[in-house]
Amino acid sequence: MFTLPQKESRKPTTCPGSVSTRGLHSIYGDGLEREAARKPDQKLLYGVGDPTAMFSSDSPHLSSRGSIIKWFWDSAEEGYRTYHMDEYDEDRNPGGIINLGTSENKLCFDLLSRRRPRSCVDVGDSAGPHCEGILREEVASFLSFYCKSPAPLKPENVVVLNGCASLFSALATVLCEVGEAFLIPAPYYGAITQHVYLYGNVRLVCVYLDSEVTGLETHPFQLTVDKLEMALQGAISEGVKVKGLILINPQNPLGDIYSPGELREYLEFAKRHALHVMVDEVYMLSVFEESVGYRSVLSLEGLPDPQKTHVMWATSKDFGMSGLRFGTLYTENQDVATAVASLCRYHGLSGFVQYQMAQLLRDRDWINQVYLPENHARLKAAHTYVSEELRALGVPFLSHGAGFFIWVDLRKFLPEATFEEERLLWRRFLENKVLLSFGKAFECKEPGWFRLVFSDKAHRLRLGMQRIRQVLEGKSQVAEDPPSCQTQEPRGPHR
Amino acid sequence: MFTLPQKESRKPTTCPGSVSTRGLHSIYGDGLEREAARKPDQKLLYGVGDPTAMFSSDSPHLSSRGSIIKWFWDSAEEGYRTYHMDEYDEDRNPGGIINLGTSENKLCFDLLSRRRPRSCVDVGDSAGPHCEGILREEVASFLSFYCKSPAPLKPENVVVLNGCASLFSALATVLCEVGEAFLIPAPYYGAITQHVYLYGNVRLVCVYLDSEVTGLETHPFQLTVDKLEMALQGAISEGVKVKGLILINPQNPLGDIYSPGELREYLEFAKRHALHVMVDEVYMLSVFEESVGYRSVLSLEGLPDPQKTHVMWATSKDFGMSGLRFGTLYTENQDVATAVASLCRYHGLSGFVQYQMAQLLRDRDWINQVYLPENHARLKAAHTYVSEELRALGVPFLSHGAGFFIWVDLRKFLPEATFEEERLLWRRFLENKVLLSFGKAFECKEPGWFRLVFSDKAHRLRLGMQRIRQVLEGKSQVAEDPPSCQTQEPRGPHR
Numbered sequence: 001m002f003t004l005p006q007k008e009s010r011k012p013t014t015c016p017g018s019v020s021t022r023g024l025h026s027i028y029g030d031g032l033e034r035e036a037a038r039k040p041d042q043k044l045l046y047g048v049g050d051p052t053a054m055f056s057s058d059s060p061h062l063s064s065r066g067s068i069i070k071w072f073w074d075s076a077e078e079g080y081r082t083y084h085m086d087e088y089d090e091d092r093n094p095g096g097i098i099n100l101g102t103s104e105n106k107l108c109f110d111l112l113s114r115r116r117p118r119s120c121v122d123v124g125d126s127a128g129p130h131c132e133g134i135l136r137e138e139v140a141s142f143l144s145f146y147c148k149s150p151a152p153l154k155p156e157n158v159v160v161l162n163g164c165a166s167l168f169s170a171l172a173t174v175l176c177e178v179g180e181a182f183l184i185p186a187p188y189y190g191a192i193t194q195h196v197y198l199y200g201n202v203r204l205v206c207v208y209l210d211s212e213v214t215g216l217e218t219h220p221f222q223l224t225v226d227k228l229e230m231a232l233q234g235a236i237s238e239g240v241k242v243k244g245l246i247l248i249n250p251q252n253p254l255g256d257i258y259s260p261g262e263l264r265e266y267l268e269f270a271k272r273h274a275l276h277v278m279v280d281e282v283y284m285l286s287v288f289e290e291s292v293g294y295r296s297v298l299s300l301e302g303l304p305d306p307q308k309t310h311v312m313w314a315t316s317k318d319f320g321m322s323g324l325r326f327g328t329l330y331t332e333n334q335d336v337a338t339a340v341a342s343l344c345r346y347h348g349l350s351g352f353v354q355y356q357m358a359q360l361l362r363d364r365d366w367i368n369q370v371y372l373p374e375n376h377a378r379l380k381a382a383h384t385y386v387s388e389e390l391r392a393l394g395v396p397f398l399s400h401g402a403g404f405f406i407w408v409d410l411r412k413f414l415p416e417a418t419f420e421e422e423r424l425l426w427r428r429f430l431e432n433k434v435l436l437s438f439g440k441a442f443e444c445k446e447p448g449w450f451r452l453v454f455s456d457k458a459h460r461l462r463l464g465m466q467r468i469r470q471v472l473e474g475k476s477q478v479a480e481d482p483p484s485c486q487t488q489e490p491r492g493p494h495r
Numbered sequence: 496m497f498t499l500p501q502k503e504s505r506k507p508t509t510c511p512g513s514v515s516t517r518g519l520h521s522i523y524g525d526g527l528e529r530e531a532a533r534k535p536d537q538k539l540l541y542g543v544g545d546p547t548a549m550f551s552s553d554s555p556h557l558s559s560r561g562s563i564i565k566w567f568w569d570s571a572e573e574g575y576r577t578y579h580m581d582e583y584d585e586d587r588n589p590g591g592i593i594n595l596g597t598s599e600n601k602l603c604f605d606l607l608s609r610r611r612p613r614s615c616v617d618v619g620d621s622a623g624p625h626c627e628g629i630l631r632e633e634v635a636s637f638l639s640f641y642c643k644s645p646a647p648l649k650p651e652n653v654v655v656l657n658g659c660a661s662l663f664s665a666l667a668t669v670l671c672e673v674g675e676a677f678l679i680p681a682p683y684y685g686a687i688t689q690h691v692y693l694y695g696n697v698r699l700v701c702v703y704l705d706s707e708v709t710g711l712e713t714h715p716f717q718l719t720v721d722k723l724e725m726a727l728q729g730a731i732s733e734g735v736k737v738k739g740l741i742l743i744n745p746q747n748p749l750g751d752i753y754s755p756g757e758l759r760e761y762l763e764f765a766k767r768h769a770l771h772v773m774v775d776e777v778y779m780l781s782v783f784e785e786s787v788g789y790r791s792v793l794s795l796e797g798l799p800d801p802q803k804t805h806v807m808w809a810t811s812k813d814f815g816m817s818g819l820r821f822g823t824l825y826t827e828n829q830d831v832a833t834a835v836a837s838l839c840r841y842h843g844l845s846g847f848v849q850y851q852m853a854q855l856l857r858d859r860d861w862i863n864q865v866y867l868p869e870n871h872a873r874l875k876a877a878h879t880y881v882s883e884e885l886r887a888l889g890v891p892f893l894s895h896g897a898g899f900f901i902w903v904d905l906r907k908f909l910p911e912a913t914f915e916e917e918r919l920l921w922r923r924f925l926e927n928k929v930l931l932s933f934g935k936a937f938e939c940k941e942p943g944w945f946r947l948v949f950s951d952k953a954h955r956l957r958l959g960m961q962r963i964r965q966v967l968e969g970k971s972q973v974a975e976d977p978p979s980c981q982t983q984e985p986r987g988p989h990r
């Protein structure tokens with residue numbers, strides 16, 4: 001038994017003390033001491049402080065919690081940063097630092113190595129900077145090439161997490177206070193709502209688009225700066241603080257592509273209002289019609305506000321690897337990059353996923369000569385088939401040669417223009433064994449739009465389209481009450 | 496160009512409207528409609544509602560945000576649940592559901608398969624239930640065996656995320672409202688502070704332990720129910736709402752092991768106060784002294800409150816795979832399991848990590864006959880070496896035959912008993928090229944304790960101990976002001 005002569009009064013004290021609503025607790029101890037040294041006039045109780053007061057000025061780009069997240073990271077990393085700059089190595093750096101601080105079992109790597117898939121780290125598997133460094137270089141090089149950036153993109157501006165869902169969650173949290181909001185043109189990929197809300201408590205302000213065409217040079221569901229301005233002013237008038245704008249390009253579910261001119265207008269709008277812009281380019285390499293002239297925002301010369309422009313990409317769509325969990329953020333804003341990266345404990349990806357991804361991304365020959373041409377040809381063929389089927393059915397739709405889906409107008413098949421009827425039609429499809437997504441899931445304002453995914457094998461598409469036809473023609477087994485308008489002509493040409 | 500005759504007034508409305516501080520926004524649309532149908536007396540503006548009011552009664556175990564998280568999941572999954580119960584398969588289920596709803600490119604799996612590591616899913620890589628189901632069975636079987644559960648553990652009680660950091664983050668969020676707290680005996684693994692706070696805004700109330708020994712049957716840093724009670728009452732008196740208790744067993748950094756009797760006392764305490772208990776057993780298989788008689792909480796017959804007992808394990812420590820990102824939660828509470836699992840979009844692990852882990856966990860022969868005996872023998876040898884070195888140095892320490900670290904008492908090497916001196920000593924170690932962790936990082940109340948990790952190769956340990964000795968004996972190159980007490984005798988026997 002280990003006994004100690006020293007006697008100390010024992011006080012099972014609570015750490016937090018009486019804290020403000022955003023207050024932290026005593027683990028700030030060490031940091032508080034340093035902070036106190038820096039700001040001697042600031043009153044600090046033991047282990048109790050108001051981090052918002054301490055950190056709000058850390059970065060003009062981060063929310064108070066973003067600053068706290070970054071600060072936690074920075075302050076905890078002192079020893080490890082020093083270590084990683086001067087790691088001990090028996091041969092190469094015998095005078096380097098021996099790490100007896102990280103609780104990691106280095107004794108059985110030999111036994112484990114034959115059981116573990118290859119990883120880019122030789123010793124251990126800790127989510128260290130080694131692997132990530134290599135991967136960030138590969139991502140920067142990959143994005144430079146495929147986004148056609150005017151100058152090479154920089155590895156230090158790259159953050160890698162386990163998918164775009166996590167990137168949205170992290171960005172919302174480090175950019176916004178609780179209850180603040182992002183603008184988003186609707187219809188939009190509905191899961192983003194949860195991504196920014198569930199952890200971040202950030203809301204979305206919809207910029208509602210509709211199918212009405214108002215002029216010669218316009219198209220259905222067109223996003224304009226006027227609509228952005230109106231939505232922003234509407235939010236402000238309702239007391240909602242808007243911190244950013246989310247753009248999806250190619251758009252999901254519309255399949256829209258923003259022209260460089262449009263992109264620049266939206267970015268200028270954001271700059272005028274000091275908004276961050278998060279550009280989700282997750283379908284960037286799934287543009288199968290060359291003629292649509294897709295341009296990544298990273299291809300633009302002289303971004304209006306590069307410190308507030310954050311670009312996301314992932315392998316989920318372009319490489320059919322949604323289960324792989326791999327998403328990248330590109331931002332020139334180092335505060336944002338650090339704050340988002342420091343959440344990697346919660347959104348980290350396995351060392352060997354990092355390794356595999358680095359291998360894949362650098363295989364430019366295979367991607368350019370085998371994968372992309374074949375992938376685009378197959379997407380185009382599937383798209384052509386489904387388009388023709390829809391035309392034969394007399395169903396209007398929107399499609400622009402990008403993405404995996406067609407935005408289908410089934411409004412005439414609804415007895416009434418309600419979301420309840422939309423859901424009933426959706427359920428009839430499901431009962432007839434074909435699953436689609438209804439427009440309400442994308443926050444579409446007009447009931448009756450559906451997203452139809454065509455990126456599937458021919459025999460499944462054929463069967464799926466047959467089953468859709470059965471429902472629309474009232475011939476499915478389950479359709480008790482076939483919609484009355486089923487024989488109407490389509491209301492416009494297809495695109 | 497696609498034109499539509501139907502004209503509709505265009506209103507770029509903001510979704511959120513005037514919401515409560517915890518209010519959600521219009522993406523609740525569909526859900527709100529259903530909720531409204533269920534509760535016709537509840538006043539609802541378009542797209543605006545108070546989800547706390549709607550969900551608070553969903554589960555007595557979940558916080559309002561936990562209920563929201565679970566509800567989002569449940570409601571979004573309707574179509575996919577139906578689909579997964581009746582998936583189309585050309586041969587086995589040609590009458591099954593064709594999925595044209597999930598935006599996934601199934602056209603190039605043949606091209607990608609040769610480039611992708613093996614995964615347990617044949618087609619696609621979506622984070623679906625297939626892989627996870629197999630893995631959960633393996634985890635349940637693995638934990639049943641190694642935790643020596645009285646009855647087989649059930650796969651449906653298993654949740655897998657990318658590590659314990661994520662599990663803490665998710666549990667904090669689904670169990671607590673913003674600002675609520677968990678009790679934790681201190682010193683403790685300091686990163687937990689961030690895990691529960693950064694996303695969850697949950698605080699820790701420390702149950703401070705100290706080195707004083709108060710009686711024959713006691714030991715230093717002993718956790719008692721009295722101390723738990725005092726800390727809880729202290730927190731309550733300060734207006735802090737405590738929702739749970741975190742136990743780490745084997746403890747980090749103390750290396751302590753709770754006896755079955757102690758465990759049961761702590762669990763009974765928690766039950767009396769309706770507290771959830773999160774038991775972190777991440778060093779469960781790293782108990783290298785058989786004689787200490789480690790028992791997992793899952794080995795206990797008749798847990799006092801199984802619905803509030805949540806057990807965590809990971810491969811990071813026991814299989815030296817911290818970079819692999821693999822953590823498991825075992826809980827009989829299905830609300831908690833679902834809510835935590837539904838955050839998998841942010842904490843998901845790659846499909847092929849799931850595959851690899853299932854392979855590893857089922858290889859009971861290798862684990863039992865090769866890995867664990869050798870791992871324990873090596874840990875023991877390394878521990879013996881470092882213990883002897885510390886004794887030779889006259890340094891008291893605590894160590895109980897579990898974990899990778901020794902809790903070292905360097906108080907006598909501090910000129911003054913302050914955390915500033917502790918940090919200065921830590922920096923002298925670092926400047927002499929050896930990295931340790933200081934006690935303040937574990938929220939230890941007594942300055943001068945350090946955690947020394949011994950699970951490293953012999954030559955690095957030797958060098959590390961030499962460098963520690965140099966600093967303590969004032970012989971390092973950098974020690975400008977060697978502590979005056981360096982020649983003192985140790986204050987007690989070692990353990």
